[in-house]
Amino acid sequence: MTFNEHLPALQVIVPLLSAPIVILLTPRGLAWAAAAASTLFSLFIAIALAMTTVTGTALTYDLGGWEAPYGITLSIDAFSSLLLLIVTGAGAVAIIAGKASIDVQIETHRQPLFYSAWLLALAGLIGMVISADAFNIFVFMEISSLASYILIAGGPDRRALPATFKYLITGTIGATFYLIGVGLIYMLTGTLNLADMEARISEVTSLNPLLAAAGFITIGLALKAAVFPLHVWLPNAYTHAPHMVTAFLAACGTKVAIYVLLRFNFFVFQANLPEHAVQFAFFLMPLALLGTVIASAVAMFEGHLKRLLAFSSVAQMGYVLIGASLLNASGLMASVIHLFNHAMAKAALFLAVASLAIRFRDLRVDELAGAARTMPWTCAAFVVGGLSLVGIPGTAGFISKWLLILSVMDHGHFGILLVAIIVLTSLMAVYYVWRVVEKLYFAAPRLSNVRVNEAPLTLLVATWIVALGNVAFGLYPELPLTLASHAAETLMEHPR
């Protein structure tokens, strides 16, 4: 077999197998170098895979040489490729840029363990994305969840521990629900492979357990994806985590859960459960709408910058679900591309936050008054990220919101209501982003903050790369658009 044929497997085993080695690298900086190299290599593999999947082909890899359904298969299509780019991209940027920030927040002797957990979180998320096996997704969900708990508990503040504990309990319930659902399907079909499941469920006559399975899987993954009102773990976890962990997980953590949710619902259930499409839409649409409006409203009045952005994440995930619950190709395309664009915007914003945090102890918005005078580059990057979050033309965020609005327009009177809500929540986003920008640029600096200077160069460069990425993908969105349209096509191919 050639090297290229092994790429799907290498995508997950490179970060996974470097994790144990990293904890042995105790000399200062070595663990970081190894973890960064491994993450960067994963990013290159993801790019190489995207070059193939962008043409619409899907790759499969039989682990252990056993073909499905007897063995476990990896499968990578355009949708998974897009998620791989998000996960590895966010991981790579955050770890390479974040050394300065992590050095401040994590004691040197604990760093090898921290970087090991970083790689495990990365490998877990990648494993969930590329697996074509329902139980294998659970195994990698466990790895990514446990590793995320560790990363979040690494926050310097003691409040990180209760935040982690809350996340741990909710996350475990979510994972258990998912497992119960998979178990019920296994009971009915005797298989764990997703494609095989889809084929065999159509022969199942007893629909009660199947209905329960769909419910358990959807709710379990919604917990993991922090779908309103199951988002309660998220704001505290994001707020008290080390800043680089927030940048990494905010960009990709919940999105992988949404990805699995969409794959399960569209691949496995949609074709086989009568009325499932309607139930799915009726369950998610109200939650999505309530979530965007309420979380945006909370963000408007939130005083802590990280928590503000965390609530904004809950709101933005609402857009993804609105698109998905429209149940047509254009809506799905909008929601898939929003996964990518929101990751870009949030990564830029949280990297800017990490830069600010190196100079400012306290991240309450009021404390950051006048930061733009001493940290002009960081604050300008925050503005670019903010514009993309709001969806100003010329940024990545505009593309997805525009597609979403075009898609909901087709839905008559209900569509007009949806447009109104999308516009309203965008205005709310304008308000909460502006509130921060106003403080950064137009408020008089506090006396104690006069002497701060610009963030370390590596962090600044990385923040700007991501910020400019928002502009680049706003002006030339071909790659994510093509991947998203293939993804929407594959998702829509499955229903009857």
Added chain:
Amino acid sequence: MISLFGIFLLTLLVIVAIAIVHTRNLFAAVMLTSIFSLLMAANFFILDAADVALTEAAVGAGVTMVIFLSALALTAEREKRRTYTRSAGLIVVGVTAITLIYATFDKPPLGDPDAPVHQHVAPYYIEKTPEFMGFPNVVTAVLASFRGYDTLGEVFVVFTACIGVLFILDARRGVGSMYGRRGRGLHHHHIPQNVGRLLVPLIVLFGLYVQFHGEYSAGGGFQAGAIIATGIILYGLIEGENAALAAIPRPALLFLMVGGASLYGLVGVVCMLLGGHFLDYSVLAENPVTGRQIGVIAIELGVGMTVCGALLSIFHAFAARKHS
């Protein structure tokens, strides 16, 4: 007869579960959790799932209880007076239970040979295991080869959990020991000490048997790792934590943990280098059956090493914390 016994065990299970939720005494709750696991292991056993029963008994009833007790030694024994109501939780649990019961209405009866789980992949595994693997334990074949990638993932779950404990408890900073400065163990309790001393070598020997006989009878790396760890933890409890650390020092534990996980991964990578898929052991030797046997034995060793190293590291990480 079996179903009668099953009903008896399940009833006990429900009673124990309610008692765990109800009790305010955390020590009692830990003991009850252990009993819960033991009942669960018995349940698995009468369902003919001997491998799972062995794991549940060793991990659930053995190691987990010690770890819970170690954690308990760092906090209080009694739960604080609750300041919240538990009705919301009760409603969620109730709804979940009702949904689950509703889902079982259409469940194929227990032991029905026509059930889908017995008709699809399972017959393939049963039929092909002797031919492909050359050993009779189908569970080991599924776990180590057909779904070997899952098991690799499970090993890394254990590994991650251990990293988490070491990272959060920051073991290197702890200098004291909850068993006193020199960790005297149970020197003043003669009966547990002498019985324990007799048991430790037997437990470790049994663990090694489970490890290396996994292809032929119930067991394998997970169970063996947990059993051996239990034996050494028992040694630590009766002779003092420092004696256990002297027998297997921290660097050795780290080596076990890292080495086991790496060994597993390395076997997979070697398969790739020899021209097969990741974890396709058949390329490891001229004869594919021999190759698979080599692969299974090697990865089972990796599993055992990681599980044993990780469980002992977790135990020592708790034990090293000063009582605060």
